[in-house]
Amino acid sequence: MAHPSLTDLSPARFLAALPLLLLCLFPPAALASTAVSHALGTTEVPASPERVMSLFQGATDSAVALGIKPVGIVESWIEKPVYRYLRSSLQEVPLLGLETQPDLERIAWLHPDLILGAQNRHQDIYPLLQRIAPTVIAEDVYDFKAVLRTVALATGKTEKGQCLLNHWRNRVTDFRERIARKLGGRWPQTVAILSFRANHARIYYGGFARTILDELGFQSPEAHRQDTWGIKLTSQESIPTMDAQAIFYFMQDEPAVKRTFDDWTAHPLWQNLEAARNGQVYRVDVVAWNMGAGILAANHMLDDLYRHYGLSNTLPEVQDAC
Amino acid sequence: MNRQWVVRSQSDRFSVRASTRLLATGTGLSLLLLASALFSLSVGSYPTQPGDLLHLVLGTIDDPGLGLIFHEIRLPRVLMGILVGASLGVAGLVLQGMVGNPLASPDVIGISHGAAAAAVLALWLTGSAGNTPWMVPAAMAGALLVAVALVALVWRVGIRPARLVLIGIGLAAGLSALTTLLLVLSPDATAMTAYVWLTGSLYATRWNEVWQLAPITIGAVAVILLNARHLDLHSLGADMAQGLGSRITRMRLLFLLAAVTLTGSAVAYAGALGFVGLIAPHLARQLVRAGHAGMVWLSGLTGALLLVWADVIGRTLFLPRDMPAGIFIAGLGAPFLLYLLYRLKKRTG
Known part of the structure; x- marks a missing residue:
């Protein structure tokens, strides 16, 4: 039997096949x-x-x-x-x-x-x-x-x-230039990220905030350069391992957490930290720095850093950028 | 009238005595469990009517969403609740009968703790944030290891009930400490999985888990039922049991192994649910006093009922949050334990 070729396609056959043909050429969004x-x-x-x-x-x-x-x-x-x-x-x-x-x-x-x-x-x-x-x-x-x-x-x-990622990259470049100019010889700065919980304290070696700080050019203290998320500390004897030129910490607004924070920061070892002696210990927003974990939270964290170091933040905000 | 019925095999190796009262209570509890299971199937965050279930079974309704919710989400969960509750209830009964101490149960003498610590160890080693397939063999091995340690520690002096309980409590404390250590060492995601699992939850039970657990539960319960008359003898005391021809040590090992299997497998699939093994046999005994064969049946049913209801409460009362069933069991179990201690004290003066 001969195969039907396009030439012997009757008009009726062609009409019958038309919807299928159209479907192939212009797939509706719902089907794709x-x-x-x-x-x-x-x-x-x-x-x-x-x-x-x-x-x-x-x-x-x-x-x-x-x-x-x-x-x-x-x-x-x-x-x-x-x-x-x-x-x-x-x-x-x-x-x-x-x-x-x-x-x-x-x-x-x-x-x-x-x-x-x-x-x-x-x-x-x-x-x-x-x-x-x-x-x-x-x-x-x-x-x-x-x-x-x-x-x-x-x-x-x-x-x-x-577009959002490009905008982020532009902001990172901008921040790095500005902070290097502002801090001069004190840049790159070594910073630690801490968190206080109801029954322990944490140092972050990795995770959301740490990766962003790394990208921005901040440095980790030698002891914090480890290939793991971080460490839970239950003994105040480990306070010296928290040290850096500056400390950013976040915590939740709960009485138990506040007690941990008060206990740890009242300790003589804490008072002896370089960051504590130089008044370089700062509380930051736990949602932007640790919990949001998305591009918007990252931009909020960067806003915080611009403000904290007194840099002018001239690039468009993330919601207006794209 | 409370008539007695006896079923006995020709060789007398197997015999069951049942009273009318036992049969009536057992049937009643079975029906109650069936009704509870149907109720559990009919409630959830998806608004369904009991009628929907009937339509679904009869095939007179064609709603793939409804089918998915009944068949893939609710049904395996209810069946898992029944299997796990029954396992723990029977394991508790066996241990209590063997040890002759109403406080003995898998979570008092450390067997649950062994399973839990081993499962958390498996989570920690694999660094997983989800239940790894390793948890099942690990939990079974952990439970078995505790049992072996228990037997080894009491072997020289014979498996004496009181000593078994005391050593078990010591092991349990040590194993809890190990579990806590592993949690502290774990990253957040793993610790979070472990916490939920340690409370005991039937969340997101899948069919393959039900199919894996069912033969283990059924097999272990069958072994216990076939040897139930030895449990009756043991509860008369070791000397009496020996005098009546029961091989004490061998039987004790067998029962311990069966209880370990039931506990280890239940904990592996549903997490470290405490108290079911303690409460279920007591509830059963409150209803009727009978030989161990009958009590295995009743304890299994009360255990299953407890867990099915704890799960219904956990997943419907706090919507859209899904609370681990273990919370409600513990809420019921802790005061119950105090009540038992109080009664025990009163009885012994």
């Missing part, structure tokens, strides 16, 4: 999908998802930065239920419970068409999430750039994501 590879595999996600659900703070921050209003988010760690800096953008967004144990049923009945999770939070429930909707898992919740890239890719907003 992209394969996104992520920490736990590869997921087919709709090209421009409309019902995005965020299961960790960094993804919520990134989504807002990209101009997306999620259809569901998890509760914040403090300033519950939503961090103040995100509240105006996230009014009336349904809450899904805690980041560590989001409410699976609620996730299902809000009918998302894309779920954003993080490996070290949601690897156990990933198979279930995948049954509910296409799920993309970020590898590291502390790497705000990687999170932004993942969220931008999954939501089909790579251009805007790239």
Whole structure:
């Protein structure tokens, strides 16, 4: 049997095939999908998802930065239920419970068409999430750039994501120039990042704030250059290991935390720290420096640093940049 | 009238005696468990009616979302609650019967602690922020290790009940310290997983976990049921049991192993749930007094009921937060332990 060629295609046949042909040439947005590879595999996600659900703070921050209003988010760690800096953008967004144990049923009945999770939070429930909707898992919740890239890719907003990252790079360059000029011989400065908790204190060797400070050209004390997130200190005898030219610390506003802070800072060893003797110990905002963990939080942290060192901050704000 | 029924194998190796009261109580509790399971299936943050469940079973409703919620989220969770609750209830009963001390239970003599410490060790070693597959064998091995240590420490003097409990409490304290040390050494994400797991939670139970746990639970309970008459003898005291022809040490080892298997596997899948092993057998005994075969049945049921309800409360009362069931069990268990101690003191003067 001869194969039908285009020439013997009758008009009726052609008309019948026309819709299929058109569909191939101009795929409607709803049908198109992209394969996104992520920490736990590869997921087919709709090209421009409309019902995005965020299961960790960094993804919520990134989504807002990209101009997306999620259809569901998890509760914040403090300033519950939503961090103040995100509240105006996230009014009336349904809450899904805690980041560590989001409410699976609620996730299902809000009918998302894309779920954003993080490996070290949601690897156990990933198979279930995948049954509910296409799920993309970020590898590291502390790497705000990687999170932004993942969220931008999954939501089909790579251009805007790239623009935000370029803007960030410009700000970093600007900050480095200004602070080098301002501090002169005292730059690069060695800084430590501490946190006080209800029953212990922490030094951060890595994590969100540390990576940003490193990128900005600050240095870590010799003892803090380790390939791990940091250390929990329970004995005040370890206070000397906290030392640096300047100390930034954050803590929550709770009586128990305040007590730890008072105890540790009243200790003679603390009084003897270089930073303490020179009055270079500063409290910073725990949400911007440790909990937001997204591009917006990173920009707030950078704003703090501009203010702290009295540098003029002339580049456009992140929300106006892209 | 409380009639007695006896079922006995020809060789007399297996025999069960049941009274009408036991049968009635057991049937009642079984029905209650069934009703509780159905109730648990019908509630959640997704608004469903009990009728939906019926429609779903009959296939008269076609809602993939509803099917997903019933079949993938709620059903495995309820089944896991029943399996774990029953495991712990039976393990508690066996230990109490063997040791002859109403305070003996897997979480008093350190078996749960061994499982928990080993599982947290597995989390720490793998640096994982999720439940690793290693946790199951680790928890079983931890429980077994504690049991072996217990037996080794009391071996020279024979497995004496009081000594077993005291040494167990000592081991439990040491293992809690080890767990705390591992938590302090862990990064945040791992510690957070470990905390939830240590409280005991049925959150996000998956079918494969149910299929893995079910044969272990059923196998161990079957072994206990087949040898239940020895437990009856043991509760008369070691001398009497020996006089009546029970090989004391061998049987004690067997029961210890069965209790360890039940506890280790339950803890591996649902976390270190305390108190179920302590409360369930007591509740069962309050309802009816019977031989151990009957009490295994009842303790399993009360254990399952406790956990199913703790889970229902945990996942519905604080929506959208999912509270670990262990919190509510502990809330019930702590005062119960005090009550037991008080009663024990009164009885012994």
